[in-house]
Amino acid sequence: MKKFKIWGAGLILALAGQACVSEDPFSSGGEGTLKLSAEIRSEITTRAGDLTSDPTLRDKCVVYIETSRGLIRKFKGLDNIPELISLKSGKYLAEAWTGDSVSASFGSKFYRGMQEFTIADGDNKALSLKCNIANVVVSVNPDALSLGITDLKVTFSHSRGSLEFTEDNIRDAKGYFMMPNADKNLSYKVEGLKADGTPIKKEGIIQNVERAHEYVLNITAEAGGNNQGGALIKIRIDDIPLIEEVVEIYGRPTIEGVEFNIDEQVVGIPGTPEGEKNAFTDKIVYVRGYEGIYRLQLRGGQNFQELGHIIADLNLIQSDINKAELEAHGITWDGPNDVYDAATGKRMAEMRITFKKAFFDHLPQKDTEYRLDIIARDNQAQPKDRTKTLRVATSEAAVEVKAPVEAAPAPDPENEPMAVLSKSATLTGYVMAEDATDYGIKYRKQGDSEWIRVAAQTTRAARTEFTVSLTGLEPNTTYEYAAYASGYDDGEIQTITTESVFVIPNSSMEEWGEYQASTPLGTKTVKFPGTERNFWDSGNAGAAAANDILTEPSSVMINSGATSVKLTSKECGLLGIKKFAAGNLFAGEYVRTDGTDGVLSFGRPYDGSHPSKLSVYVNYRPAVGSGKGANDSYIASGQMDQGQIYVALSTEAVEIRTKSSNQKLFNPDDACILAYGQLTLTENFGPDGGLEKIEIPIEYYDRAKNHKPKYLVIVCSASKYGDYFSGGPGSTMYLDDFELIYDK
The missing domain is CATH 2.60.40 (Immunoglobulin-like)
Known part of the structure; x- marks a missing residue:
């Protein structure tokens, strides 16, 4: 699978192709059972110690069993794992998470464990899944307090968080970092005052940090230095692999009936x-x-x-x-x-x-x-x-009288995020009465008097369980529902609330602002879509070093309002060197320039809803390729350029690093990506002087059934292969009126 970027005066963004589809992992006919337990290693230390189990970790622990096709079992809380789990013959991955996944914290720790296993026909397999700490740990050697530095402060950070050690907590504090996918390094900064009041400041990078390692920052006086006031100091980082003390976390006692269900009368x-x-x-x-x-x-x-x-x-x-x-x-x-x-x-x-x-x-x-x-x-x-x-x-x-018909509780949006959408819902009901022939779910908008009845669509488990799909619902609206069966009393009334419809900020590109960015040639004014940098950004910060602009407002072609956005691919010059740069626009942030390369964050916080399409008005005119790409598989000399637009829903912002030595590009197959859709434009699109509407279908992966989207990614480029400095100078894309379409 190819990964694509967009180069813009030292800036590379990422585009990607279609997702891959997995084969059916199961062999034919066979079945076995799994007995699953878990150990949570809930402390890490460099010395032995008496450790006890933390019951909150047990309750928070989420265990997944997956095949190559996606999730098939999920259990929340170790005490809720069944004694035996029936599985078809095949290959599986068991994974467990617990604790608090916080970017940077002095107290919140996160644990993770995974193990592959295979079930064969007739197997009775036992598997113990070990959860180890997944944090990078930092601390400061308290000997630093004896150097006479006043107002001492040590800050560790990565792109999503930071922790400060001061004289108040250096003696006993440890910091816990969860590393973003794109970050391999931690930065540190030491600040303070010498005895004479002169400020001290030292900065550095801890390269390629690893989970379950503690990085201890040591501050010492250089030879010949003055220990009384820290005239000269030096920094040493000790990398200590941590001994993981096993805390065995086992289930509560079991109480079971033999050949009878103890939970029934x-x-x-x-x-x-x-x-x-x-x-x-x-x-x-x-x-x-x-x-x-x-x-x-x-x-x-x-x-x-x-x-x-x-x-x-x-x-x-x-x-x-x-x-x-x-x-x-x-x-x-x-x-x-x-x-x-x-x-x-x-x-x-x-x-x-x-x-x-x-x-x-x-x-x-x-x-x-x-x-x-x-x-x-x-x-x-x-x-x-x-x-x-x-x-x-x-x-x-x-004798206990069971309800003849009942609806299951409302789906949990975190665990079943696609059960209740903006305009539809899938609900489950149960029928206990053996002679019931007409049953289903009735619903109404909260406050209405009339019910709408929807007959059961599917039945399972000898007609005791059924599902119903409700359609034509209104977004962000509360509905009441209950199960019904002819000849019997209706079940208990419950409620669901449909998802909202996310409105893309500054979708019609009417608002524009400016900010000051540092470049190799000094501070430059950079134009961006919006009045605050809270949604859209572009590669303009990279192009600004060459006093050029790739992304700008335009009144030449509009669908509504007074302006649209114009993306233009160019050959930008910096210190006499010209390189091809693609015009681009993305939902996210240009974080910083690393040398001549860019560090970006794709994705903006999102409301968790599930659109079916991205709609936008487009005019695209490709230019003839310059032939300066790596080879003819991109845009050869004389070949027409191509443009691209893609959209994704993710569980986290996607860090993009363009430097070849530490490169991280967007990949729609990453585990954090729940849905993806893209369109490549290979020729003129839209009428001369006007815009034409396109709709990009959004495909949801199996993992979207169990994870709620938290970030929206939109990336547009006038030159699809700009990362290889390949494309057509003058390729131009106009965009207006972005909208997420909700069909369900």
Whole structure:
């Protein structure tokens, strides 16, 4: 896949081609199971220490299982990972994230782990996924405080954040950086005052920093220097690979029924002979806990208390329990016994409780259910609890009546960002009534009285689950919805709010401003679209060194208002050297000039909505190529130039570096890119003297189903191959009235 740039007086931007489509990874027919656990290495240190697990990391942990086609499983919170996960035969990637992904922080840490695995037919595989710290760590050697420098301040930074160490925190603070995709280096700056009040300032770069490394900045006096006041200082950076202390994070105790679902009511009539309808049967419950079971309580609800039953509140892990008395009530148990968990390589304790038919038959008939809490606490360093409730109905009046029809809760915009769009929504419902024939979802705008009914489109799991698509909705509007089924009461009313429609700032190019930029030839005035540099920018800052301009307002061709934007490719001269430069416009920021190269940020903060197209009015007139490109696969001499426009939605701003030694270009296949669309213009476009509307379809990748877009990228170039100094001087593109189109 080729990667394209736009050169503009030392500035290179990035364009890219189409995304690749993966093959089906599954072999035919086979199936297996996975038992997945995770370890979070929640501290990093250069010395051994006693570490304990952090429960907040467990709750925040998000685990993904992916194939080459995209995400197939997602679990939030380690305690919510099923005991066994069924998977088709094939190759997979398991990945886990937890903590806080903050660009720069003194306290927020981020952890990540991933591992590939394969499932074959009949496999029962165990996988332990280790999450290690993903931060770059910085600190300042506190010996610097003894040099006599006053107002000492050390600042570490990259393109998205910075941290300041001062006399107040140098002794014990550590800084944690998440590195942007494009950044490989950290900058540092040391400032302070000598004893005589003269300022000290030293700056430098820590090259090619690595995760799980601590970079310690040492400030020392040079030989012959004056330690009293830091007359002469020097800087040394120690790169210390950190020893990662493993903190083993395991699940809470498990409480499961054997051949029955403990979360569902146990129903029967006391005294009914075994084998007959409505007879109770023995129920076995397994309890397992890591590092042993510290406590196992049976705590009866009010009905048991009224009976004076022995299980009103009983701890099975104590020596003075009268087993014979408990067995007389129909309850037996054994354990705890040691078992080995192959997934974690960890010892577990297991107990088995049997509630015999006699236990249930001894319960008097009641119009309400009996509730017996089973409470387990394990013996880990930070003990964890789990409670399950055994619910027993001894009469028809006590039997739980399930709602005949119900709608699933409103989709979470963070985890299911494409379920509710600007003009449509996909909702799920459940039908419990076996004889229901006409069912679906009804909805209305909040405040309206009339309902609109939409019949179920698909059904799964023996007709108990169905989906419905709502269309024709209004953006940024709250709707009420509920499940319905003919002949039954409607389900509970819930709400969703549709996405808003993002309006591109200064979309018609009416507003223009200026700012002062540093160039190799001094400070220059640079023109940009807008009154503030908060959305659009261009390569004008690079071209300004040659006293030239590539991107400017124009009143020659407009669709609305008084101005459009004109992009012109030129041969720009700098110190007698001329190079081809492409006219360009992009949503983002020209960050700085690195020598004669550019550092840019593509993408502006975005509202998370999901447009289907980018619309813009265009006039394009390519010029004949100069033939100065790298080879004829670009724009050869005499060949017509090409223009390009592309749009992308991303989870983060995309850092662009044009210097060949540290190059980072835009790639639509990067993991942060959720959607992409592009158009290449290979000939004249639009009528002479006028603009013509184009619409660029936006294609969403599979990963967009689970990640919300946070940045909008738009890039336009009058010369597609300007990065190779290849194109036609004089190629011109006019643009007006950008708009995101929402069909759904």
